[in-house]
Amino acid sequence: MSNVKEIRKNFGQRALDYRLSSTHSNPSDLDRMIKLLKPSADNIALDVATGGGHTAIALAKSVKQVAAIDVTPEMLAEAKIASDQEGLSNLTFKAENVHNLTFADHQFDIVASRFAIHHFDDVKIALQEMCRVLKPGGKLYILDCSVLDGEEPEREINRIELLRDSSHQYSYSPRLWQQLLKELPLTIDQASLIKDQYELPEWYDRMGTDLHNREVIVQILNNLSAESKTGYPFGDDYITAYRFELLATKH
Template identity: 30%
Template sequence: MDIKKEVQQQFGKNAASYVSSPIHKDGKDLVKMVEMADLTGQEVMLDIATGGGHTANAFASLVKKVTAVDLTEKMLIAAENFIKGNGHQNVEFVQGDAEKLPFTDDAFDIVTCRLAPHHFPNVDLFIKEVHRVLKPKGQFLLDDNVVPEKQEFDQFYNSIEKMRDYSHYRAWKKSEWIQKLEDSGLDIYEWHRFEKTFLFDPWCSNMKLADPDKNQLTEYILNSSQEIKNKFRMVIENDKIISFVGEAIILKAIKR
């Protein structure tokens, strides 16, 4: 199946759980993201792959207008219900692909994308599109899970994410993001690394993972090396995985 169809299928059936998911809803990263933005209140903003609409919702009262775009129609409906339910009337909702945005060049003062690029099959096209739709000196705020620089840790994290969620494509390294953005004509102004504790059972149930798949994932993690268990600070009790720690970055880049 085409990865974009997989994304639509996966997010379509889990739309409501994304709106209420604590990692998406309550993340301190969202507060940091807003803090990092340089805002006057007159900005026209684009939120790419809006998902449950949390980023668009957080910025709506701080900017002039937000356009929230997502590949999945059901996610857009869930996001619209959530955002309008919070009283924001300056957000419009558009179905569209992050790698082929339905907007004109130099259309936005600020572009955001949170917890989504690890689903994009061609992240370079996405970055090219961000650069295209941003006005000169416009801000791009990226927030996504990343993998450690070491190959073995990279492979492990991407493997467990793919086993949990077939629409996962790749979490990138910090160094890869910096390289790709600078290559595209965006200058990195600020970035922060932060850690995330994933509680294993809710992490699996968020994707409605079937028991046989969850058992397979558990076995894969239990059989991983001690070095991997230490790196991801696995908490395991009686062969039951309680939690592990991943990492993410928030990054601000400016279009030259």
């Protein structure tokens, strides 16, 4: 069942918050992406699920053209505002679903997606589509929410994410990412798990998480096993999080 309706409901009303989000616009994250990708001035790039446009804008400063896609019209409008504020003219914004891209095979030198894959309802098809439109020798870059390996964190941290955001589908652990990637025509250049933390209550407020769900999230964290608790410390003003970062080259 498609998750698009829930995504549009949740993010359409919060599009401005995501354009202004310090997490999504983090300059050190974006700089690291550019250093990994090493884009050239003649490259054509695709930003999948552009959100507030941060990834597309960072790429547009280094490449010839960027196509930025999203399923939420309000997000595309905010991304366009952000690109206009930067004075950029080499971006196009289009409503597209990653599960059924309208782009031709082998069209892009770079395909990137940040903080989006955990919303995709069929990750295998989405990744296949991202690879399909990528040129042989092209680069795939992904940065997304992740969880530690293991039955408990894979289950319980995803419960937490869903309580916060009803459009959440699944945050994949490195173990599960390895399984997904081995089925794709990719050579893995770099794959890493990055430990981070979200500031509270900003993390909740950005999605309008209600008080009951916030309380349940704290209960889940308190009830984790001792082993899992070592990986997920938290406090009144923060929650520990992980991100999976991937750079790969298409065969």
